[in-house]
Amino acid sequence: MRGSVDAALxxxxxxxxxxxxxxxxxxxxxxGRLEDFVLRGGKRMRPLFAWTGWLGAxxxxxxxTAGAVLRMxxxxxxxxxxxxxxxxxxxxxxxxxxFPTLHVDFARKHRESDWHGSAAEFGAAAGILxxxxxxxxxxxxxxxxGLDAAATTRIAPVWSAMRTEVLGGQFLDITSEVRGDETxxxxxxxxxxxxxxxxxxxxxxxxxxxxxxxxxxxxxxxxFGTDIGIAFQLRDDLLGVFGDPAVTGKPSGDDxxxxxxxxxxxxxLAAADAGDPAxxxxxxxxxxxxxxxxxxxxxxEVFIRLGAVEEVERRITELCERARTALDRSSATGQAKRxxxxxxxxxxxxxx
Amino acid sequence: MRGSVDAALxxxxxxxxxxxxxxxxxxxxxxGRLEDFVLRGGKRMRPLFAWTGWLGAxxxxxxxTAGAVLRMxxxxxxxxxxxxxxxxxxxxxxxxxxFPTLHVDFARKHRESDWHGSAAEFGAAAGILxxxxxxxxxxxxxxxxGLDAAATTRIAPVWSAMRTEVLGGQFLDITSEVRGDETxxxxxxxxxxxxxxxxxxxxxxxxxxxxxxxxxxxxxxxxFGTDIGIAFQLRDDLLGVFGDPAVTGKPSGDDxxxxxxxxxxxxxLAAADAGDPAxxxxxxxxxxxxxxxxxxxxxxEVFIRLGAVEEVERRITELCERARTALDRSSATGQAKRxxxxxxxxxxxxxx
Numbered sequence: 177m178r179g180s181v182d183a184a185l186x187x188x189x190x191x192x193x194x195x196x197x198x199x200x201x202x203x204x205x206x207x208g209r210l211e212d213f214v215l216r217g218g219k220r221m222r223p224l225f226a227w228t229g230w231l232g233a234x235x236x237x238x239x240x241t242a243g244a245v246l247r248m249x250x251x252x253x254x255x256x257x258x259x260x261x262x263x264x265x266x267x268x269x270x271x272x273x274x275f276p277t278l279h280v281d282f283a284r285k286h287r288e289s290d291w292h293g294s295a296a297e298f299g300a301a302a303g304i305l306x307x308x309x310x311x312x313x314x315x316x317x318x319x320x321x322g323l324d325a326a327a328t329t330r331i332a333p334v335w336s337a338m339r340t341e342v343l344g345g346q347f348l349d350i351t352s353e354v355r356g357d358e359t360x361x362x363x364x365x366x367x368x369x370x371x372x373x374x375x376x377x378x379x380x381x382x383x384x385x386x387x388x389x390x391x392x393x394x395x396x397x398x399x400f401g402t403d404i405g406i407a408f409q410l411r412d413d414l415l416g417v418f419g420d421p422a423v424t425g426k427p428s429g430d431d432x433x434x435x436x437x438x439x440x441x442x443x444x445l446a447a448a449d450a451g452d453p454a455x456x457x458x459x460x461x462x463x464x465x466x467x468x469x470x471x472x473x474x475x476x477e478v479f480i481r482l483g484a485v486e487e488v489e490r491r492i493t494e495l496c497e498r499a500r501t502a503l504d505r506s507s508a509t510g511q512a513k514r515x516x517x518x519x520x521x522x523x524x525x526x527x528x
Numbered sequence: 529m530r531g532s533v534d535a536a537l538x539x540x541x542x543x544x545x546x547x548x549x550x551x552x553x554x555x556x557x558x559x560g561r562l563e564d565f566v567l568r569g570g571k572r573m574r575p576l577f578a579w580t581g582w583l584g585a586x587x588x589x590x591x592x593t594a595g596a597v598l599r600m601x602x603x604x605x606x607x608x609x610x611x612x613x614x615x616x617x618x619x620x621x622x623x624x625x626x627f628p629t630l631h632v633d634f635a636r637k638h639r640e641s642d643w644h645g646s647a648a649e650f651g652a653a654a655g656i657l658x659x660x661x662x663x664x665x666x667x668x669x670x671x672x673x674g675l676d677a678a679a680t681t682r683i684a685p686v687w688s689a690m691r692t693e694v695l696g697g698q699f700l701d702i703t704s705e706v707r708g709d710e711t712x713x714x715x716x717x718x719x720x721x722x723x724x725x726x727x728x729x730x731x732x733x734x735x736x737x738x739x740x741x742x743x744x745x746x747x748x749x750x751x752f753g754t755d756i757g758i759a760f761q762l763r764d765d766l767l768g769v770f771g772d773p774a775v776t777g778k779p780s781g782d783d784x785x786x787x788x789x790x791x792x793x794x795x796x797l798a799a800a801d802a803g804d805p806a807x808x809x810x811x812x813x814x815x816x817x818x819x820x821x822x823x824x825x826x827x828x829e830v831f832i833r834l835g836a837v838e839e840v841e842r843r844i845t846e847l848c849e850r851a852r853t854a855l856d857r858s859s860a861t862g863q864a865k866r867x868x869x870x871x872x873x874x875x876x877x878x879x880x
Contacts, residue, residue, distance in 0.1 A: 195689060199696030199721050201714070202703040207696075262660065266653040291706035292787065292816060301618040301702045304656060305695050308614065311660060312691040315667040319684055325677050332671055337547060339664040343657050344551030350653045351554040354643035362553070369551050435644065464644060 181223045184250035185214055188317050206282075210306045213278055214257050222252035222379045225401070229383025232512025233393055244322035245386050248331065251321065252379060254314035259342060259374075261307035265300050266350065267434070279303030311339075323386065330385040338378035345370025352437040356463075360442040364406070367439065372405025396506030400516065403499035407492045407523040413438040414488055418476060429472035435464025439491070444484035455482060496524045533575045536602040537566055540669050558634075562658045565630055566609050574604035574731045577753070581735025584864025585745055596674035597738050600683065603673065604731060606666035611694060611726075613659035617652050618702065619786070631655030663691075675738060682737040690730035697722025704789045708815075712794040716758070719791065724757025748858030752868065755851035759844045759875040765790040766840055769828060781824035787816025791843070796836035807834060848876045 189211040196207040226249040231237065235245060263269070264277040271277060276284065283299030291298065318335060349366045357363070380397040389397075415424050416431035417440065431438060441463065448456035455478050462475055479485050500520050503513060541563040548559040578601040583589065587597060615621070616629040623629060628636065635651030643650065670687060701718045709715070732749040741749075767776050768783035769792065783790060793815065800808035807830050814827055831837050852872050855865060 192692070195692050196696065199693060199700065199717075201700050201717065202707075203696040203699040206699055258660065262656050266649075266656060268649075286706060289707070292708055293706050297618075297620075298702065298706050300652075302699070304614050304618060304659075305699050305702070307656075308610065308660070308663060309692065309695045311663055312667075312688075312695065315664075316688045316691075319688070336664075336668045336671070339668075340544070340547050340661065341551060343661045343664065344548065344555040347555040347558055347654070347657050348551065348553050350650065350657070354638060354645050354650050355554075355641070356644055365551075365553065 177224060177227060178220050180246055181220045181250045181253065182215060184247045185253060186211075188247070188250070188254075188313070188320075189214070191320075192313065206302060206306060207309070209278065209281070210257065210310060213261070214253055214310070216275065217273055218253065218256065220253065222256060222375060223249035225376055225379035226252060226383040226386075228512055228515045229380035229397055230387045231383070232380075232397075232508035232516070233384045233387035233389035234509060235383070235387040241324070241327070241386075244324075244327075245383070247321035248318050248323055248386060249379075249383065251314050251317035252382075254310045254317055255339060255342070257310040258307040258314070259346070261303050261310065263346065265303045265307075266346075277303075278306060327386050327388070330388060331382055334378055334382050334385050338374060338382070341369045341378065342374035345374065353435050353464075356435075357437050358442060358445050360439055360446065363437050363439040363442045366437070367406045367409040368402065371409040372402045375408070376405035377401030390507065393507050396502045396508065399502040400499045400506070403495040403502070404519055404523055407495040407499070410439055410488050410492050410495075411523055413440045414485065417472070417479065418485075429467055429469075429475075432463060432472065432475060433465065433467055440479065440484055440488050443487040444479050444482045447482040447484060447487075448478075452482065492524060496520050499523075529576060529579060530572050532598055533572050533602045533605065534567060536599045537605060538563075540599070540602070540606075540665070540672075541566070543672075544665065558654065558658060559661070561630065561633070562609065562662060565613070566605060566662070568627065569625055570605065570608065572605060574608060574727060575601040577728050577731035578604060578735040578738075580864055580867045581732035581741075581749055582739045583735070584732075584749075584860035584868070585736045585739035585741035586861060587735070587739040593676070593679070593738075596676075596679075597735070599673035600670050600675055600738060601731075601735065603666050603669035604734075606662045606669055607691060607694070609662040610659040610666070611698070613655050613662065615698065617655045617659075618698075629655075630658060679738050679740070682740060683734055686730055686734050686737050690726060690734070693721045693730065694726035697726065705787050705816075708787075709789050710794060710797050712791055712798065715789050715791040715794045718789070719758045719761040720754065723761040724754045727760070728757035729753030742859065745859050748854045748860065751854040752851045752858075755847040755854070756871055756875055759847040759851070762791055762840050762844050762847070763875055765792045766837065769824070769831065770837075781819055781821075781827075784815060784824065784827060785817065785819050792831065792836055792840050795839045796831050796834045799834040799836060799839075800830075804834065844876060848872045851875075 192207065196204045227246065230245050230249070236242065260272060261278050264272055265279050269277050270280050279299040279302065281299070282302035283295040286295040286298040318331075323331070345366055345368070348362075349370055352362050352366055377398050378401070380401045381394055384394050384397055413431065416436070416438070417429060419428055421428050432441075441459070445456060445459050448459055458478060459475070462471065467475070500517070503516055503520075508516070544559065548556045579598065582597050582601070588594065612624060613630050616624055617631050621629050622632050627633075631651040631654065633651070634654035635647040638647040638650040670683075675683070697718055697720070700714070701722050704714050704718055729750050730753070732753045733746055736746050736749055765783065768788070768790070769781060771780055773780050784793075793811070797808060797811050800811055810830065811827075814823065819827070852869070855868055860868070
């Protein structure tokens with residue numbers, strides 16, 4: 177499946193070469209950079225969920241519409257390219273998928289070429305425009321996927337909702353951070369729209385809509401997708417503080433340093449406010465600051481002592497149970513249940 | 529026409545309220561800001577050209593498809609909103625349409641709310657995400673316009689080309705500036721894609737495609753649109769250096785201060801390199817610097833003396849003549865010819 181997604185994306189990029197060559201110059205080169213960025217990888221989770229949603233609704237992988245559905249699924253990677261490229265500018269991130277982020281790469285090119293003006297500003301400008309291009313091309317790829325008119329009509333509202341929701345979730349995320357939102361509700365809202373709807377719920381629904389699934393199956397997918405998507409994010413939040421950097425690939429505690437308003441943090445703060453003013457002060461004074469390793473270790477102990485870790489684990493278990501029930505009771509095909517089941521396990525499993 | 533475009537946009541924004549309210553919080557407020565930005569104005573040039581292209585190909589303003597075509601035309605304003613919002617971040621512009629730019633407005637809100645972190649970075653982040661939202665919504669608005677399947681199929685490649693071309697043109701523009709491109713060819717390429725294709729050529733073609741116009745009329749529109757679009761930009765370049773700030777609304781000479789690589793500048797440089805090394809040095813030393821009013825006055829004299837103004841005027845005349853011939857010879861309706869004709873005059877006319 178991953179190979180087929182890559183092939184569909186490569187074919188799409190090839191189809192854009194005529195127009196990028198016509199515009200020419202540095203734009204042609206830059207479009208090649210975008211292609212490298214997309215084809216270089218990622219886990220292809222969203223196409224995988226969309227494809228599984230389609231299979232689970234009876235889609236035939238050897239049937240005549242499979243190619244068109246695959247292209248529609250692959251287009252999700254172009255939305256994701258926009259989200260990552262723009263997010264990396266917003267977060268001032270330097271690396272992505274083991275390579276320099278796109279804006280950092282263009283800033284480097286500016287410096288090496290001894291161009292005029294600010295290298296950082298040029299890098300950001302290039303990243304903004306290439307993210308826009310990825311977003312515009314995502315729509316082109318769906319439109320040119322070859323889905324028939326009826327399927328196109330069915331997926332349209334899902335595609336539309338997904339894009340608005342992920343941008344909405346990102347917007348809530350940046351405002352939560354600067355406002356210093358402290359409630360579990362605010363953190364859950366970001367998880368819901370930035371992660372769950374965009375990564376699992378809407379992709380599954382897209383696949384189901386392409387297959388013309390019944391409303392009952394779509395409702396089950398959406399419940400499964402929301403719950404599993406949020407559970408994933410909660411697990412990710414725990415790993416961000418307690419994970420082994422050798423496994424997670426990023427320094428433990430970075431979420432705290434960046435001031436990320438996670439459910440874990442909100443739960444700890446709620447507990448501290450209820451009975452441990454010293455811990456509450458420590459948490460508020462620590463978030464978003466350049467914490468040492470020793471300070472992160474101390475915060476880990478505080479999270480455990482306040483019961484915040486337990487609280488998040490409890491939520492994960494509950495979400496996974498609900499997701500499994502929704503899946504089991506649904507009319508999804510046995511194959512889809514076999515594919516989606518392990519996701520529940522993956523979300524539940526501790527890897528620290 | 530302008531009122532109808534505004535009404536269609538207002539109706540579209542109203543249709544997004546359900547989902548922005550569901551995501552909620554600051555996102556809902558921010559979506560309102562985007563709506564204000566779009567409804568506050570602009571000349572609606574692109575919808576106007578698209579609508580005129582449709583009329584000229586026989587579209588019936590009282591017929592059953594007029595409403596759908598109007599919505600498709602109005603969607604161009606959402607692409608334009610993305611272009612303006614992102615351009616203002618890229619250019620660090622503070623004002624737009626007489627109001628603070630969107631990113632400046634969000635930075636102000638950050639400061640007034642006493643939020644954490646950098647106000648400027650928050651403003652840019654908000655602007656990036658709202659520009660993305662406008663771009664995604666532009667596609668939604670076309671998809672939901674109500675155009676029939678055949679018309680949708682006809683406009684798809686035009687819509688797709690237009691978005692890639694404008695992003696390509698913007699990309700060439702930012703690279704030309706940092707590279708200090710000196711050729712007329714490089715400047716013309718930016719004019720072609722960033723301005724002409726996006727503002728006139730493709731909008732006219734979109735309207736024609738919606739009407740199912742013959743290939744001959746589409747070719748005539750494209751020639752007219754490219755020529756008039758470039759002529760407009762050349763006139764704008766002249767006004768940027770010689771225009772009366774009271775008329776143009778921006779300080780004269782700002783193009784020079786910003787280091788914009790216009791055809792006017794490239795023509796002056798080519799003439800200077802051919803026989804006036806002192807003028808060439810002056811031009812290269814002046815571009816992109818914080819010029820005084822006296823220095824701008826001196827550069828104006830240099831542009832005139834080198835024949836660059838004459839050269840640009842000659843190009844404008846030539847482009848307008850060619851555009852008029854293409855229009856006159858085309859099968860466009862008399863009404864469309866009457867509407868498009870004055871454009872030629874407007875592009876030719878000096879306003880300084």
